[in-house]
Amino acid sequence: KRPAGAPDRRLARPVTKIGVVGAGLMASQLALLFARQLKVPVVMTDIDQARVDKGVGYVHAEVDKLLGKKRISQDAANRTRALVTGSVSKEAFADADFVIEAVFEELNVKKQVFAEVEAIVSPDCILATNTSSLSVTAMAQDLAHPERLVGFHFFNPVAVMPLLEIVRAPKTDDAVLATAFELAKGLKKTAVLVKDAPAFVVNRILLRLMGEVTAAFDEGTPAEVADTSLRPMGLPMTPFTLGAMVGLPVAQHVQESLHAAFGDRFAVSTNLQKLIENGVKSLWVPAADGSQEIP
Numbered sequence: 186k187r188p189a190g191a192p193d194r195r196l197a198r199p200v201t202k203i204g205v206v207g208a209g210l211m212a213s214q215l216a217l218l219f220a221r222q223l224k225v226p227v228v229m230t231d232i233d234q235a236r237v238d239k240g241v242g243y244v245h246a247e248v249d250k251l252l253g254k255k256r257i258s259q260d261a262a263n264r265t266r267a268l269v270t271g272s273v274s275k276e277a278f279a280d281a282d283f284v285i286e287a288v289f290e291e292l293n294v295k296k297q298v299f300a301e302v303e304a305i306v307s308p309d310c311i312l313a314t315n316t317s318s319l320s321v322t323a324m325a326q327d328l329a330h331p332e333r334l335v336g337f338h339f340f341n342p343v344a345v346m347p348l349l350e351i352v353r354a355p356k357t358d359d360a361v362l363a364t365a366f367e368l369a370k371g372l373k374k375t376a377v378l379v380k381d382a383p384a385f386v387v388n389r390i391l392l393r394l395m396g397e398v399t400a401a402f403d404e405g406t407p408a409e410v411a412d413t414s415l416r417p418m419g420l421p422m423t424p425f426t427l428g429a430m431v432g433l434p435v436a437q438h439v440q441e442s443l444h445a446a447f448g449d450r451f452a453v454s455t456n457l458q459k460l461i462e463n464g465v466k467s468l469w470v471p472a473a474d475g476s477q478e479i480p
């Protein structure tokens with residue numbers, strides 16, 4: 186059955202090589218997923234060789250883990266490793282038909298990335314963004330071919346979370362959307378079509394919950410009480426654990442986008458800001474006795 190709003194699959198174009206802009210944790214998880222499930226070459230780029238090597242190293246280490254757990258055959262492991270390469274030059278995208286960015290959550294950074302990519306790729310190469318909350322429409326504004334941009338928003342950890350939000354911007358064309366849905370099928374993800382609205386759908390709902398937890402914390406409720414009191418509700422992860430996994434700066438960006446759009450319904454946590462300014466990466470750090478405490 187065709188997902189709601191998905192265009193006719195016959196419009197989908199073949200994807201034989203994928204480019205990933207960025208080699209950070211999200212980008213590396215994407216590269217691994219694409220190579221493993223779609224079995225096509227994937228090239229990751231970043232600003233220096235050390236970052237590129239780290240990304241490719243992550244993919245190799247995750248393949249080793251899958252092999253150790255017998256979740257992947259030796260042949261599939263070898264093939265997946267060989268399919269993922271890295272480069273410091275976006276020229277590596279010249280023959281790609283789908284390029285996705287997973288770089289810093291800053292509109293101008295993403296626009297700059299797409300301007301550089303568009304100068305290299307062929308006119309019908311599809312461009313995708315994994316942004317959590319920025320406007321896909323704004324990202325498409327200065328493109329020579331805005332109709333080729335689509336939002337392709339994955340959730341952490343990419344290997345296990347089944348959902349994928351496919352974001353249609355006003356100019357995204359049907360062939361691009363149809364290809365996005367076909368890719369999602371190949372990736373074995375459940376794709377939903379969402380409008381280009383602030384933080385799309387899932388983060389908008391999730392952030393109402395996160396926002397109340399951080400507000401309680403800002404107002405003086407101990408972090409552990411604010412965070413763990415919801416555990417008996419059957420959540421797979423407590424909100425702060427989730428925030429730490431996603432990354433505090435990403436969580437704050439999503440809060441800011443929603444606050445800009447909806448005002449006080451989405452408060453921006455003052456404590457999160459302070460923690461980020463002090464370089465704290467996670468709300469929780471392991472204590473000497475193995476328990477976890479707030480830094």
Ligand code: CAA
Nearest residue numbers: 254256317339340341342344345346388421422427431435
């Ligand atoms: N990478 C790869 N695989 C991972 C992983 C990771 N980071 N973390 C867990 N897994 C795998 C484990 O290896 C394990 O696989 P096997 O069965 O093959 O061994 C499987 O997931 C289950 O893991 P665990 O048994 O260790 O732990 P769990 O039962 O608690 O499940 C979880 C882990 C699936 C992550 C679960 O805790 C969960 O669903 N958490 C909520 C995650 C969530 O809500 N994510 C959305 C975040 S919001 C976001 O990402 C949006 C954004 O834009 C910011």
